[in-house]
Amino acid sequence: MVSTAAVPNLAFRRLRGQRSAGEFAAAVRRAAREIGEQVACDARYIGRVESGEIRCPNYAYERVFLHMFPGASLADLGFSARESVRGRGARVVSEPPPTTGPGPTASAPPPSTSRPPSLSPSRPAPLHRDTETDDFPEESDVLRRVFMTSGTTTVAAASLGLGGAPASARISLPTQRRVGEAEVNAVEKAVRQIRLLDDRHGADGLYRRAAQPLRTAYELLDAGTTARRATSDRLHAGAGELAISVGWLAHDSGRFDDARSHYAEALATARLAGDAGLEAHAFCNTSFLARDAGRPREAVRAAEAGQRAARTLGSPRLLALLALREAGGRAGLGDRTGCGRAIGRARAAFDRGTAAGDPEWMSFFREAELELLEAQCWSALGDWSRAARHGRRATALQDPHFTRNLALYRAQLTGDLARAGRADEAAATGQQVLDLLTRVQSSRIRGMLAGAARVLEPRAGAGPVAAFLTRHQESAVPGIPAGPGNADGDPGR
Known part of the structure; x- marks a missing residue:
């Protein structure tokens, strides 16, 4: 069997122009309604087309695209002839070897990580979906793939590590194969390592490189059969947790549309598998994202749904976290009493x-996080002094090994102190954040610090505030806006 690497669809990318992938997807949906079609187009689908994974659209999308671009043919839109992509006996997941030519343009969106949430994890994907790539030169030194073999078939081990360029690999997954302990262990290991790397280094450098293990996990669900129900349940849970982890990386690096899609995918997987724990986790992160995206009412509803899912799990700590997610949403609504x-x-x-029912992913949720989340609620309600009191407790209690969270807690405190009128203390705390940002890559934290710096600018005459503002300006990363004043802590990835 011959497999080929995906070729980016540059013609389709040019048609998108200056619009974001999400904006273009919305235009596709509007065009579909104009001709009576229904397509679940989102930013991930556009990413799959532009990356070359989708070499030819299905008939519904074909009609929509030809309606959007009158007079154009599929070839004009960069697609292959339908007959050339049908009849494959296996699906291929590959990462192309390094090339000497130029890589994808910086303006191209990251390729999608998986199929839409509406597609059943146990149902094979359409045959016209082909190769996926995730070869972005600017992040190629962040993670490397580790591969493992199981029987005669090579599968992605989804093991991640820092340093070194990614090894080239091509993995063939027959349409029918058995998934065993090794594959499930690999997916579970990927979840743990992504969380560990994020704790140490932040999300910005990890998101695109972490997408490959997620794709492979869903390839196993789509293409594989398992010998035991227990193995199948673990694989569904692992794939769902991986979707949440990658969603969090998207969330923390400011890719809210991508994060929303990943969280929805995890929720769909949980519902299909009847996994209440995974469902509660997906709702927890969905609530968090909704609050950050300025949809506090949705944040409350998602948190309440998560609490319903978690009631039978025997984890008071999980219920506590979900109640805090609800509190954050209510604070965004200005509901001080409900908060x-x-x-x-x-x-x-x-x-x-x-308790024994506490999920593994909640290891971050200690007293420091509780204080931080409460601080954010009071911050959202404009009670800056009260927020700062809880923020100080959070930073004092935080384990220094969680570098990213320590930076985030102090960034939150910097903003609250600045708004409470304690400029010198805010500047000193901001300097500590800048020290940590030499090791942490997080658009969220930089955005929060930028917001605090703007509050302090009127006090920039001399002393600690002036020193902080000068250093902050020198270390600023172009394109990082100020984040929300109550940006959250570790989301329970």
């Missing part, structure tokens, strides 16, 4: 202590 009640429920549940 206070949710915080009270969260503290009562937290005080019940750890």
Whole structure:
């Protein structure tokens, strides 16, 4: 069997112009409605087309695209003839070897990481979906692939590590094969390592490179059969947790549309597998994202749905975190009473202590995080002094090994102190954040610090504030806007 690497669809990319992938996807959906078609187009689908994974669209998309671009043929849009992409006996996931020519343009969006949430994890994907690539030169030194073999078939081990260029690899997944312990262990290992790397280094350098293990996990779900139900359940849970982890990397690096798609995919996987724990986790992160995206009412609804899913899991700490997600949404609505009640429920549940039902991903949720999340609620309600008190406790309690969270907690505190009128203390805390940003890559944290710096600018005459603002300006990364004043902590990836 011969496999070929995907060729980016540059013609389709040119048609998108200056619009974002999400904006272009919205235009596709509008065009579909004009001709009575229904397509679930999102930014990920546009990414798959532009990366060359989708070499020929299905008939519905074909009609929509030809309606959008009258007089054009599929070839004009950069697609292959339908007959040339049908009848494959296997699907191929590959990462192309390094080339000496130029890589993808900086303006091209990251390729999608998986199929739409509406596609069942157990149903094979359409045959016209072909090769995916994720070869972005600017991040090629962030992670390397480690591959493992199982029987006679090579599969992605989804093991990640820092340093070194990615090894070239091509992995063939027959349409029918058995998935065993090795494959499931590899998916679970990928989840743990992504969380570990994010804790140490932040999300910005990890997102695109972490996409390959996620794609491989869903390839295993799509193409494989398992000998035991327990193995299948673990694979579904692992793939869903991986979708949440990659979604968080997108979230923390400012790719909200991508994050929303990943979280929705995890929720769909949870519903299909009947996994209440995964469902609660997906709702938890969806609530967090909705709040950051300025949709506080949706944040409350998602948090409440997560609490319903979590009631039978025997984890008071999980219920506490979900109550805090609800509190954050209510703070965004200006509902001080509802926010206070949710915080009270969260503290009562937290005080019940750890339990056997606590999920592995909640290892970050300690007293420091509780204080930080409460600080953010008061910050959102404009009670800066109260927010700063909780923020100081959070930074004092935080484990220094969680470098990213320590930077984030201090960035939150910097903003609250600045808004509370404690300029010198804010400047000193901001300097500590800048020290940590030499090791942490997070657009979220830089955005929060930029917001605090703007608050301090009127006090820039001399002393600690002037020194901080000068250093902050010198270290600024172009294109990083100020983030929300109450940006959240570790989301429970």
